[in-house]
Structures are given as C-alpha cells and as structure tokens.
Amino acid sequence: MNAENPEREKTERMSPTDNELMESVRDGRVEKLAVLFERYQTMLYNFFLRLTGNRAASEDLVQDVFMRVLKYRTGYMGDSRFNVWFFQIARNAHIDYLRKRKGTLPLDEQYVETPSHEPLPEAAYEADREAELVRRALDRLPVQKRELLVLFRFQNLKLREIAELLGCQVGTVKAQVHRALKDLSRIYLDLQKGNVS
Amino acid sequence: MNCERTQEKFADYLTGDLDEAGRTDVQRHILACAACREDIESLTVVWAKLGVLPEEQPGGGLRHRFYAMLEEYKDGLGAQEKTARPAGGLAGWQDWFTFRRPAFAASFSAFLLFVGLGAGWLLNGGGAGGGRLTTLSREVQDMRQQVGLSLLSQPSATDRIQGIGYSAAVENPNDKTLAALFNALDNDPNPNVRLAAVDALYLFRTKPGVKESLVRSLAIQNYPLVQVALIDFLVEVREARAAEALKLLIEKNELTPEVKKRAEQGLKQIV
Numbered sequence: 001m002n003a004e005n006p007e008r009e010k011t012e013r014m015s016p017t018d019n020e021l022m023e024s025v026r027d028g029r030v031e032k033l034a035v036l037f038e039r040y041q042t043m044l045y046n047f048f049l050r051l052t053g054n055r056a057a058s059e060d061l062v063q064d065v066f067m068r069v070l071k072y073r074t075g076y077m078g079d080s081r082f083n084v085w086f087f088q089i090a091r092n093a094h095i096d097y098l099r100k101r102k103g104t105l106p107l108d109e110q111y112v113e114t115p116s117h118e119p120l121p122e123a124a125y126e127a128d129r130e131a132e133l134v135r136r137a138l139d140r141l142p143v144q145k146r147e148l149l150v151l152f153r154f155q156n157l158k159l160r161e162i163a164e165l166l167g168c169q170v171g172t173v174k175a176q177v178h179r180a181l182k183d184l185s186r187i188y189l190d191l192q193k194g195n196v197s
Numbered sequence: 198m199n200c201e202r203t204q205e206k207f208a209d210y211l212t213g214d215l216d217e218a219g220r221t222d223v224q225r226h227i228l229a230c231a232a233c234r235e236d237i238e239s240l241t242v243v244w245a246k247l248g249v250l251p252e253e254q255p256g257g258g259l260r261h262r263f264y265a266m267l268e269e270y271k272d273g274l275g276a277q278e279k280t281a282r283p284a285g286g287l288a289g290w291q292d293w294f295t296f297r298r299p300a301f302a303a304s305f306s307a308f309l310l311f312v313g314l315g316a317g318w319l320l321n322g323g324g325a326g327g328g329r330l331t332t333l334s335r336e337v338q339d340m341r342q343q344v345g346l347s348l349l350s351q352p353s354a355t356d357r358i359q360g361i362g363y364s365a366a367v368e369n370p371n372d373k374t375l376a377a378l379f380n381a382l383d384n385d386p387n388p389n390v391r392l393a394a395v396d397a398l399y400l401f402r403t404k405p406g407v408k409e410s411l412v413r414s415l416a417i418q419n420y421p422l423v424q425v426a427l428i429d430f431l432v433e434v435r436e437a438r439a440a441e442a443l444k445l446l447i448e449k450n451e452l453t454p455e456v457k458k459r460a461e462q463g464l465k466q467i468v
Contacts, residue, residue, distance in 0.1 A: 030271055037263050038422055045255040059259045066263055070270050131249045153247050159208060177208040185243040
C-alpha cells in the first residue's frame with residue numbers, strides 16, 4: 001500500500017514490513033504483533049469510530065481484531081497482502097458487533113462526545129460544527145456505503161484492494177463509491193439546510 | 198467518452214490517481230456535459246468535507262489491554278508447548294478466563310471478598326449516611342492499591358501488568374503506588390510492563406513529580422515502543438522540560454529511525 005511513498009519505502013527498508021511481521025506472528029513469534037498493534041491501533045480505532053460512532057465500542061473492536069489475528073494467525077498466507085487480510089478481520093468483527101447491537105440506538109445518537117468545559121473560539125466552533133455535520137451525514141448512510149467510503153477515504157485502501165476485500169470487480173467498487181458519495185452529498189446538503197433533524 | 202465511462206473515472210479523479218490522458222478525458226467531457234460537471238463538483242466538495250473529520254487517539258487503556266492480552270496468549274502458548282497439547286487457539290483463552298495463576302487468584306479473591314463484605318455491611322446498616330459510603334469507597338481504593346502492589350512484585354509479567362491495571366483504577370494513588378509505577382517503568386525487564394506503566398502514569402499526569410519522572414525515564418529507555426509511548430505522553434501534556442531530553446535522545450546513535458523521527462516531530466511540537 002505504500003509502494004508509491006518513497007519516504008515510507010525508505011523507512012520500510014530498515015524496518016520489517018507488515019507482511020514480514022505477520023509471517024513472524026504466524027510462525028510463533030507472537031510478540032511481533034506488538035509492532036503491528038503500534039502501527040495500526042490508531043488507524044483501526046478511527047475506522048471503527050467512523051462506523052460505530054462509539055469510542056468505547058471502537059476500542060473493544062480494536063482489541064477484538066487483535067485477538068482474532070492471534071486466533072487465525074496460522075491461516076495467514078505469506079503471499080497475502082496484509083492490509084486486505086487485516087481489514088477482512090476488522091470487517092468481520094464489525095459485522096458481529098452490528099449483529100449484537102441490532103435494535104439499539106441509531107448511530108448518531110450513540111456518539112459519545114468528550115465533555116468540553118472551555119468555550120470554543122469562533123473558528124474552532126465553526127470547524128467543530130462542520131465536522132459534526134459531516135459525521136452526522138456519514139452516520140445516515142447505509143452501513144455498506146459508509147464502510148466503503150471509510151475504507152476508501154480514510155484507510156487509504158486502493159480501489160483494487162477494496163475490490164479484493166469485498167470480493168467484487170474494481171469497476172463495481174468505482175460505481176459504488178460514486179453512488180455513496182452522491183448520497184452523502186445529498187444528505188449533507190439536507191442537514192445543512194435543516195431539512196433533516 | 199460518454200457519461201457512464203466518465204463517471205467510472207470519478208473515484209480515481211478525486212484521489213488524483215488518474216493518469217494525464219484520463220484526466221484530460223474527464224475534463225473534456227465535463228466541459229461539454231453540464232450534468233456530469235455538476236456531479237463532479239458536488240463530489241469534490243463532499244470529498245473535501247470528509248477531510249474535516251479529525252483523527253482521534255484511542256485511550257491509553259487500549260494499549261494496556263492489548264499487552265495484557267498478548268502476555269496471556271504467550272503464557273498460554275508456553276504452557277501448551279510444555280504439556281505438548283495439540284496446537285489450537287482455545288487453550289490460551291481458557292487461561293484468560295480462569296484464574297490459574299495463584300498470585301492473581303489470591304489477590305483477586307481477597308479483593309472480591311472485601312468488596313462483598315463491605316457491601317453487606319452497608320446494606321445491614323440500612324444504607325444510612327454518605328459517610329459510610331465514603332469510608333467504604335476509600336477502603337476499596339486502599340485495597341485496590343494493595344492488590345496492585347502485591348501483583349507488581351510477582352515474577353510473572355502478566356501479573357505485573359494486572360497489578361498496573363489495579364493501580365491505574367485508583368482515583369488518588371498514594372506515594373507507594375506511584376513509586377511502584379515509576380519503578381516498573383524504569384526497571385521492569387519486560388517492555389510490555391513498562392508500556393503499561395506509561396499508560397497508567399498518563400492517568401496520574403497531574404500528580405506532582407509524574408512528568409519529571411517520565412522525562413528522566415526517557416533517557417534510560419532503550420526499547421523503541423516504550424520510547425515512542427513516552428514521547429507521545431510528553432508531547433500530549435506539552436511538557437516543556439522534555440525538550441532537553443528529546444534533544445539528547447535524538448543524538449543517540451542506537452536510536453531507530455522511527456523513534457528518531459517521532460522525537461524530532463515531538464520536539465517541534467513542544468518548543
């Protein structure tokens with residue numbers, strides 16, 4: 001995933017790649033998982049946070065993913081692309097989470113804000129309001145579309161990697177991204193105009 | 198190029214992954230087609246809007262839980278190898294849910310017994326008065342600290358991580374607990390225990406002496422993940438006194454490139 005980034009590539013020549021680390025974990029050197037955890041915990045946490053809107057649940061899901069990595073480590077194929085394998089596990093953890101949470105609060109009502117005691121300056125208030133609007137629009141998308149956009153926009157997965165992850169053609173992913181963005185744009189504009197509460 | 202073919206390229210257009218010829222095709226089409234032009238304009242706006250969502254950091258407890266889980270798993274693997282049981286993930290998790298380790302079992306049982314007795318005492322007294330509740334709460338905190346200290350002195354790294362977990366759950370740690378956490382950070386042979394200590398001390402960052410101890414500790418740590426955790430801590434609390442320690446760290450020859458980079462970034466943020 002980082003082949004086009006020379007700086008990252010340079011760093012990777014000196015430190016083991018994700019794939020090499022996962023191969024070590026698979027072969028019994030499970031302590032190497034700590035390096036993968038340090039590399040991925042924030043990215044994975046934000047992936048789940050954008051899907052669930054719930055900080056505590058997102059931390060639980062990150063923990064769940066690493067437990068699953070240990071559980072399924074022996075099935076890791078050395079020629080796999082690590083990030084595709086890893087996000088497949090993350091998706092499965094999220095699906096199980098949704099099954100358990102079925103029938104509970106809508107996502108935007110679950111979002112637990114960090115209490116803030118200081119008044120925000122006007123610019124920060126505007127940025128905060130904007131982010132809140134985007135978050136609410138994202139939460140209103142159907143879960144598959146939301147997941148697709150989060151993978152594409154925030155997890156830096158390429159379209160071909162997402163296609164591999166979802167088990168479909170690249171052309172299908174492109175069309176789905178297009179539709180998801182159009183829906184998000186419509187929802188965002190509705191929220192901005194106050195048409196949706 | 199028709200509308201359908203153009204729209205297929207929108208995703209790559211937004212990420213900048215289209216080659217020169219592809220970009221020219223799209224631009225030529227949207228000049229002639231108002232619907233597609235409007236489409237790409239709205240998509241570009243919403244694509245940019247998504248960028249305003251900030252990246253958040255998970256709480257320190259996540260790292261602590263992960264390392265405790267990893268230690269448990271490694272212990273489970275070791276036990277499996279010793280008893281030559283068939284390989285499989287389940288045995289390790291049985292250990293996770295059963296208290297096989299005597300030190301932890303004894304301490305945890307004592308803790309549960311104390312909480313149970315305290316609750317019974319409170320109920321028998323008819324729940325009268327917040328004073329009793331306050332006293333009970335304080336005694337539970339004291340007991341938690343004692344369990345934490347007891348576990349921190351155990352030979353097993355898993356026990357010591359559990360001990361840090363108990364200590365971290367205390368609202369107002371006493372000097373003994375803080376000293377035990379500093380000692381774990383500076384002297385524990387297991388880097389996972391040292392990482393858990395950083396997370397626990399983050400919770401007590403407002404206590405006198407905590408930040409100074411962490412600045413000092415940065416100079417003696419040699420494990421990259423612990424170094425990074427300490428740098429993150431000091432940057433997050435904007436500890437100006439850390440600048441000198443970061444400069445010294447950056448000059449160390451044996452520093453890994455990742456840690457050096459993080460230290461340099463941290464220094465810029467602090468100064």
